[in-house]
Amino acid sequence: MSKSASNSEFIEIVPVADVPYLGARVVQTQAGSIAIFKVQDEQIFAVLDECPHKKGPLSQGIVHGKVVTCPLHAWNIDLENGQACAPDQGCVKTFTTHIENDKVYFVRAEIMSYA
Numbered sequence: 001m002s003k004s005a006s007n008s009e010f011i012e013i014v015p016v017a018d019v020p021y022l023g024a025r026v027v028q029t030q031a032g033s034i035a036i037f038k039v040q041d042e043q044i045f046a047v048l049d050e051c052p053h054k055k056g057p058l059s060q061g062i063v064h065g066k067v068v069t070c071p072l073h074a075w076n077i078d079l080e081n082g083q084a085c086a087p088d089q090g091c092v093k094t095f096t097t098h099i100e101n102d103k104v105y106f107v108r109a110e111i112m113s114y115a
C-alpha cells in the first residue's frame with residue numbers, strides 16, 4: 001500500500017513551518033488535544049497534551065533534546081516514547097507523525113482508535 005499522504009490513511013494537520021522550533025503547537029483532534037513538538041534536529045513528535053503526572057499542558061513546557069519538561073512540576077517526558085524520565089513514572093500517549101510536502105500528517109486509524 002502506498003504511504004502517500006494523499007491516501008486517506010492520513011489526516012493533514014499543519015505545515016511543519018507552523019510548529020515553533022523547540023516549542024509546540026496544539027491541535028484539537030477527535031483523540032483530544034495533541035501537542036506537536038519540533039525538537040533540536042527539526043524532528044517532529046506528537047503527544048497528548050496532558051502530562052502523565054497531573055495532566056499539565058506539556059505543550060507549554062521547555063523542550064531540550066527530545067525531552068519536554070512539564071511546566072507544572074517539572075517532570076521530564078521523553079517525546080520519542082512518551083515515558084516519564086526516572087525517577088518519575090508514567091507515560092503519555094504518543095502519536096505517529098508522517099511528514100510529506102512540508103506538512104505534518106497523523107495516521108487516521110490511530111486518531112480514530114484513541115477517540
Ligand code: FES
Nearest residue numbers: 051054056070073
Ligand atoms: S502535571 Fe506535569 S509534572 Fe505534574
